Amino acid sequence: MEWAAESLQKVAASRRARLGQPAPQPDSVQSAALLKKYHPDYLGREREVEVGANAGEQKFPLELAQLLEGDSPIDADYVPHPEIETDVLIIGGGGAGAAAALTLDGSGLSVHLATKLRLGDSNTVMAEGGIQSALGDDDSPRRHFADAMVGGHGDNDPDLLRILCEQGPESIRWLSQLGCLFDQNEDGRFRLRGGGGTSVPRVLACRDYTGLEIMRVLKDAVRLSAAQILEEHVAMELVDDGKGQTTGAVLFDRNAGRMVCVSARAVILATGGSGQIRLQGFPTSNHVGATGDGLVLAYRQGCRLVHLDSYQYHPSGVCYPQALVGQLVTEAIRSMGAQVVNAAGAHFIDAMVYRDVLTAAVIKETAQGRGVKTPHGKVGVWLDTPMVDLKNGAGTLSRRFPGLTHRFGRYDIDPARQPILIYPTLHYQNGGVRVDSECRTDVVGLWACGEVTGGLHGKNRLMGNSLLDITVFGRRSAQSVLRNIPKRGAVTLNRLRQFRSQQKKIKSATVSPIFFPAASGMKLNPAPVQEQRASETAADVADTDTDTDADDREPPNPFNF
Template sequence: MAKVLIIGSGGAGLVSALAAHEAGAEVIVASKTLPTRSQTSMAQGGMNAVLGGDDTIASHIADTFRSSGGLGDEGRIAFMCENAPEAIRWCNRIGLPFSRNGEGDIARRRLGGASAPRACYAQDYTGLKLLHTLYDQCLKAGITFKNERFLLNLIVDEEANRVLGATFLDIPSGEVEEIRAESVILATGGYGALYGKHSTNSVQASGDGLAAAVRAGAKLADMEFIQFHPTALKNSSILISESARGAGGYLLNGNQERFTDELAPRDVVARAIHDEVAQSGAVYLDIRHLGEEFIDHELPQERRLAQIYEGIDPVNDLIPIKPAAHYSMGGIEVDSSCMSSVKGLFAVGECANHKTHGANRLGGNSLLELVVFGRHAGAKAAEYGEKHPLTDRESLQFAKDQNFVRGVMYFTNQIDFYQKQEMLANIFYNNVGLVRDDMGLKAVLGAIRQMQKELPFMGPRDKSKVCNTNLVEFIEFGNKVELAEIIVVSAISRVESRGAHYRIDAPERNDRMFGAHTITWKEDGVLCADFMQ
């Protein structure tokens, strides 16, 4: 029986776990947090699928490719969209409590960039309800969970270019642990937490899987493309779902005038809000006209979030909003079977680049992607493991990581890494955000490289072994700095504007030179970058 190690217990990881288990594999899910706390819970709006009516799968494919800014792979987009109806039926079979229309069918709403209402939803809790449903199914299947395991590195046979497992910090005990497996699926989420308080992401979204993958020899693709969600709460960056605009909400400027198409693609709406804030000083989301009964039935979470974090009631008040970093289109480059350039290492969900989102993700496609490709990745990883049994090859990775954890305790802590982390978040938001230019990007790159030099002087203050969250947060910060360099080098290289990557010094799209993917990797620790079709 093949052993499949899945790292990450959000939606992508849990779908993969169920698929690998169904294929006959022994499955272990390792995660730095508890499964129901993953970022999947923030995907509120719905899951795209064509379920009849006037809509067509061809339209879903066309909408997705158009939103991708020409960087989506049409074959993989077609695979996702064609499998979308079955993905919804599968979710329905395992118990996801979809909202229903008057006829008892799964309710659908239109989200930004879509030509028809095709986002199947469960009120405005779609991701959260999917996550709990998946976790229940995994528990019923008897899948093994190892929670509070922080990923340190992947174990790789460099001669064979094959993954052998991974090393983790067992947070409660402080011990380094090794888990060997025939195949590994990374489902560790994105890197939005790099933007700190300017992100809708939880602090857990620190890009640990991507950093470990690039250190292991995998390639990353399109890391410069980070989607900013148009409607985050002004003071907290808490997400207000696109479902609020899909239900008919308006965007108003400081003069309480509508100024843009609320259901245009996210990159267009986010930049329109950015420009309007600069001109009129504020932007608001208005759902008052939808009425209290509708809001409480369809948008209960959005009302509660506004009440808790802004102290206003959207039944009667305008919701002050701003764009915030939300979704990472870039990720680990994978092939059509979800496998990276390292044999046996698969990736799925936001940490992967399936080339379905390109330069800008279509609203409603994130949950769809993790279900469709999660089922595919789980089956393929189980198949690979069955065909390629694990060897007894020795690896020095476990000893290296034990020494690393011990060594970090001797770092001097002359510099407070929390202050540097906040600085990194602020300069990223201002210079690697909605609007970019060469001078600002190069200034950020200089700051990042200075941080890299200073890391040995930024160790954790807490020198204890048990439940040392200060240590975990320091290692997370190191991963953020590593990825930050890759993101900025990619953004500097792409001298054009496309989707979520907008450069005021190169405002036009250039298909002749940049209709290709930014690929980054490391050779002997040195960052390399190129453009590839």
């Protein structure tokens, strides 16, 4: 990193002095001013939508508004004929979907879990820092609630938040009994750390691989359950009974290159977030599948969306090396003493202020010319990681943050010896599908849990509350399904037809969801026509006792793109 040698020297030179100095802490007025001027949520890059349940009601980021107003990829002539009949269809293979599947196991209901990637390929597996739970001596679910409410700027749904905080300890018990190994102190109790905005230590972790630990355990448990796993099955559209109740989905089987319709008595939407739509061109820490599909699908069914004017831009995304741009550097490293400093080595803000405030402060620092420019033209500030060992003893950083050490080690950067260049990265969808305290959406038959939902976190989520969210509400959605599952209904695309009749009135050339990041060039590839003919013929042979009129059959892969 010769290109940054001069700045690195300044950072090293000021390190000892900074260690003992109090951190510059913006008061609430200064924080509000920072947010208003520099946070991407506050720059007016948003608009109302013209169709659907939220039309004319609230604003959405421009990129998302365009997707919500888009048309479905399904051809207007397509008639859904269910090939799979199940009781519960879970859409999404991350932590929330897996928690729901495990909760339904043994209930007597049949379960299918569809994921467009592989089971576990998700934002859950990428979560680093930890999971909050009020287990400390000076802690309580009320204090957890108070911290999250202040962090969310008072916009959190209080009922959902109370459930989250009260279920914290029980969720840790559940995950532990499934086999998650959270870090312990020498006395055998869980090691609790602080996070941005926690008033007492409350974050449990498995080193800096907490999401990986939880996801690999959940994935293994789901594979051992009776749930049918449909990997590489993309949810293209939800289907309804003709009267508005959700009754399944149209999936696209990426391996067979064809659509598969599923009839379900209940659908649990656990599709996660939307960082890959890259609002305002920001890099993202999200996985490949985070394209907001669930928002679009639920919206077409008539669900209201909430708080989607609010996204979390995580302050410490990687800015260099180029290959890692946008990836997360966990907040836990700041809670262990790493300061955020500018090109001159000045400590311009307390590293443990709320994420949105720190993000705004970092953007301000770079916008005003106090950042460091990489050879690839990106500008960032330093996360002074060597301070972790300075404060906690040599070897602490590599022991507690093996993930960070490993990732940067590939690029000959040792975070214990030299700081890391960071810039905010699009990290979390604070808002989403509106749900009640039982994870029910506005539409009968459709539940939602995890990042796809909105309301719980208000307008700024605290570290460690999303892994708890997916655990608590993944399970809760399934429990609600068990109590409230409707009878099987007909399978139609009536809701889609209704949405389309509105949608036609606006001039939108967008087809949504996008399913995969634009940069990837990935799309739904229908199998070559010959193969389809062959499989159709086989189906015909197997289907000898049905009296289906051949002319009624839908064309095998009707797309309008």
